[in-house]
Amino acid sequence: MTALPQTPAIHEPDPVVRSRSLILGSRLMLGANLTAQLSFLFAYLYLRANNNNGMWHPDGVSPPPIGLAVTVLVLQVAAFAIVWAASSALNRQPGASGFVRILELGLIVGVACLAFRLFQITHLGWTPDKGTYVDVSILWFFFLAAQVFIGILWLIKLLSGQLRRTVPVTVADLRSAAEYWAFVTVVSLGVFLLVQYVT
Amino acid sequence: MPPRRRTLINIIAGTWAVLAAAGDIALNSLPLPPGSATDIAGSETQVIRILAMMAWPIFVAVVAGLVFTLYVDRVAPDAREFDAQTLRGNSRVQTMWIAGSTTIVLGVAIFGTITLANDTTVPTVAQAVPNTPLEVQVIAQQWYFTYRYPSFGGFESAHLVIPSDREIEFHVTSLDVTHSFWFFAAGVKADAVPEHDNSVDMQPLKTGTYRIECSELCGIWHGSMSDDNAQIVSAGDFNTWAQQQQQLDAPIMKFLPPYSHTYVPAPGAYGS
């Protein structure tokens, strides 16, 4: 027991390993997220195929208003595109702070997207007893809203660390966030197509 | 290989052969459940028997191998002997093992598929008796099975009675949560799912009184949702019983809903 040298009292984690772990961890999280989304997709298609009692899509239930839905989707795509652009900007010039303005814009668009999504959910005129199309869609919208909310928190974390000069944003951090937004955007697009057109 | 070890291996192999053969002979003659009251119960019994006869020698072989390798060469926990021979693997043995187990698995799967195909198509036994299958609806509700006989005016009964000379077509459905209709002796098990028609065919072979139980957890009285008085009776007895039951049911007949494979009962899901 005494033959070995004492370990140092304070051990500094290797920053390279740390950043690899963060990238890998966030991608694994997307994998887990994907299986959750797939179970919603399964529920949607399975209940649609079952149409028990004719209650998949009973009379009087219409898809969400197309204008609002398109707005939410456009904001979602825009937020993703802006975050992606910020990530590219940082990637081109690591260390430069030009990306901050772009990222702030992305945050604002993201918040707008969340606000419109919540507005959409509360103004659908659906109640949960109006069949399963309504049920899966509402639940899925909520799930997406939660995902966007997490994306917003992520951007806030990056921005506040950068602006207060405590935790400068690294290329890897921003790329992970951009990948996350890409994922949420693709899912939103899929949900939009399903809920609007595969009713 | 030292002679003593060879003798030991021979003894183990001999023990395996004797045990495996004795077990399989016993399994071949044992009256295994669920018995042979119906054609599908018979084929289930046969499948269970064959699987058991395959599993037993494998079980004995692995246990013999374990006992041999563990017991014969064991040393005390604090012994400091080492075996000089270091084995890291043997690709031939591995390939053989994998090929062997894959073959067994394929065989079992093909055998199961064939049995399943036979069970779900026309029964093989009843061809001598030309008749149409008797439709019997099993209605599960919390916590009771009732039975409807659409070819007898749709009367309903609290006990299952079926004739032994006809093929029976069960249609299992539920009025509330998921139940499972288990007619053990007949080898019939079918989930009763609300607004879903789950159909099973079978040909009774033996008359008798049997037990029916619910085999899917359905609430407080799940354990009591059984009936020890399910009967397979002769054709004559069945007709007598059906007439009696129709008389008993006469006061309620006008209130029963028209026969249908699934029901959407009047008090809806959440009342009203």
Next chain:
Amino acid sequence: MVDAVAVSKTPAAPRPLSRTLHQWGLLLGVIGAVLGFLLGYFLGGLGFVDNNSNGSNIQILLAYSLSAVGFLAGMGFFNRLIGSLLGQRPPTLADEAYLHGEGAGLSRYFRLTVDHKVIGMQYVVMILFFLFAGGLGAMLIRGELLSPQPSYVTPESYLTLVGLHSVIMIFMASAAIIGPLGNYFVPIMIGARNMAFPRLEALTFWLLPPAGLILLSSVFLGGFPTGWTGYAPLSDQAVLGMDAYLVAFGLIGLSIMLSGLNMITTVITMRAPGLRFTKLPIFVWGVFITSWLGLLAAPVLASVILMEVFDRTFHATLFVPAGGGTPYLWQNLFWFFGHPEVYIFIIPAFGLIMEMLPVFTRRPLWGYRVAVGGMLGVGVLSFFVWQHHLFVSGIAPALRPFYMFSTEAISVPTGIIFLVALGTLWRARTRFTVPMLFVGAFLFNFLIGGLTGVFLSDVPADFSLHASYFVQAHFHYTIMGGEVFALVGGLTYYLPKMTGRQLNARAGRRQFWVMFISFNSTFLCLLAVGMLGMTRRVISYQPELQGLNIAASISAFVLGASMLFWLGMIVWSLILRPALATQKNPWESLGIEWQLPTPVPTYNFDTVPVTWALPYEYDTGQPAAIPGRTQPALAGGTPT
């Protein structure tokens, strides 16, 4: 910005108040839980959802969820999260060291500590607590089944008892090996100083005690009638205890998922230089494969629980046919999670026994690569078999042959584990220590578990055996006879490393034989009653089966007593017996974990060794790597 300046002036300033709060984290957590409960109860009572006559679901759901959040907040889990949202400076190295429990005594076990070894020990205690709580349920169930009619338990209590026993055991089993031994030894075995995400690791542990307590508290709300499978629409109908089940299971699923994420990342990114995947100890492989199952399967559980909450609370009809739903939705999604879940139990046990086998046979693991392939095969196939739980449910009859085949195909990779075990044992001079006895018992029990599984995978046989005690005995053979036997053996093996004390070998040997024989006599009887037509989860059964049930119950009581005796042995060696200086490496293992001092230093390694081999080279007697110094290349040990 004022704050930032202040912080940047004193970068390494200690923060006494936050540390005091942190020190009392458990107490604050309890206070947070109570406050969260009250807040949730209040918010739920504001009346934005109609109550039904069972009471207010939303109140209970919010109360439980917020109490879990409050508990974690009190423990200090959100400090860093909120800090980073506010752009605070990351914790200093001194803070990190404090969080690792550096220099702290026993108190580090009772607060948020991110040292993987502390978390491993916390897991040991929690697993044992829930193992015995679930075991108490089993004893009560067996006591009730002494008579074929309800005797001392009412039917409603019986269902709750069955439900609690099953969920507690599922919950215990899903973390039984990967929690204590995986967290403790995986970082050491891969030459890392900690997990990739230490805070996340602490979170995966601290999610579980609230989950367990919420689950147990369901008895105050009338219990839940559905067993662990929670089949809808029965669960839509159940009283408020069902909400406890949903919240608890949700937390468990979250923990499984996060633990999987953390383990995968750790194994991929934190391996010491030179440690290739082909040189990973087999236990690490087991944990690694399991983690993938947890990561990909548990989110499905989370989403299906979300759907059930929606159904119960807002009267949606996802599982109610009258409103367009279908019970099959629950069954499909639940079992899509549920079947990988049972391999989450058993694959770490495979890894664990294969890790112990070379130690006691004094030779390399026979066929390391096929062993890894076997576990991988089990893991991959486990995602394609879930419909074998639905053979009698009346959906998709055409798919039955496929699922029959895929289920039976799992026995090929499982058989490989037996091949590897037999190959390693072949002509080895096996040392009959207590852990080795448990390895042998694992192989025997799991053999029965596996062979009975073939009966259930065969559709015609399954028509007779499905949902009977045969199924119950089958999965107890795999989980209790497999995983729990591996856990008992594994803890006996590793406790000297974890605590510095060794269990009494003589008492252990006797305990083993009692446990092994009573286990088998219990579940062989139950296999028989299942074949004779006794349904699972019933309080009354056929009177003619009473004899076998009495035999099973008495054996079960003996089994329970032997488990209690084992617990007594642990307590005896840890607390009551005077501290004995045991050997550093009582099993003479070559594994790197045994080359470290006991207790293991906070950051495990001084310098991480760079040259690795599989730690099974007993012919040379050389450890794979010796921590603390850089090794010259070993024979056969150079990275390939």
Next chain:
Amino acid sequence: MRLRVAFLGLALIIVGAGIALFVTLYLIKTPPAVTAATTNNSVEGLPVVNVTLTTVGAAGTGPHPNWVAYLNDNGDPSTYIHAPANSVIHMTINQQDSASGLRNEYFGLVRGTVDNSMKVNGKTMQAIDPTTAAHTFTIPDLGVSVPLLGVTSDQQGNPPQNVVEFDFKVPGPGLYRWQCFVPCGAGTLYGNGGPMQTLGYMAGELVVS
């Protein structure tokens, strides 16, 4: 050291005893029993015993005052009936609840009683319209099932009630569960939750000794 061990042991014993007490109390909680009153009458040579129950739309007392319930003479929710073996139970049910309708119409039929009939307010009936049933009294293992006619809104009396009387034979000793088959657990899915799954309300046991 000694002290610590003793303290630990004491704490363990206290906690263990507490858990054991709680578990025991939880497991054996049963509603109050209704014991059959003996009479001098006999039917077909078997002694007759009397049992009287009341069904109400809301129990009014206990932990669930708004649940439907069978009440005993004291007005407590109670469904545990104790009766002697090999006797005939003369059951009187004061039915005070309104109709909610049967899920399976078949239970509108009177079965398993002496003469397969019942008396409602003195009038002999063999079946009722399933939509007018408020509850049923059904012992599946004895084949006994009696629908209880719901009170209508224009019915007189205080409280308005239908008195349902019937006789049924009790075999040898045993435990027979009984329940109601009208989905009357309002607000729960299929009306079969809550009171329908709780002993003392709409689920009970007939203990024959």
